[in-house]
Amino acid sequence: QVQLVESGGGLARPGGSLRLSCAASRPISGIGIMGWYRQAPQKQRELVAIISNLGSTEYVDAVKGRFTISGDNTKNVVYLQMNSLKPEDTAVYYCYALDKGTYWGRGTQVTVSS
Secondary structure (H helix, E strand, O other): OOOEEEEOOEEEOOOOOEEEEEEEOOOHHHOOEEEEEEEOOOOOOEEEEEEEOOOOEEEOHHHOOOEEEEEEOOOOEEEEEEOOOOHHHOEEEEEEEEOOOEEEOOOEEEEEOO
C-alpha cells in the first residue's frame, strides 16, 4: 500500500503559477506510475499528467506546454508545476499511484480567478 498526501493548492490569478506536491509513504522509485488527476465541479475526474518510475511522462493535451510533472526520489515527492494557469484549470487535484493497486490522495483545491 501507499498513502498519498497532496499540498500546494490555492488561489492563483490567470497567467499565474502554482506547484502541487504529493508526498508518498514509501519510495516513489518503487511505484510503477504516479500522477495527477483533477475534477472540476459537475465534471468527471480527468487525467492531467503521469510519470513512470523510469521517468517517462505523459500529459493531457489541455496542459501540454504549461504543466510539468516531476519526481524527487530523495524526498519521495511528486510535483506538478503549473504555469500560465487558466480559469478552466480550476478543480480539485488528486495525486494518484498505480502499483499492484490504485491509490488516491484526498485532493487539493486549485482555483484560478481574477
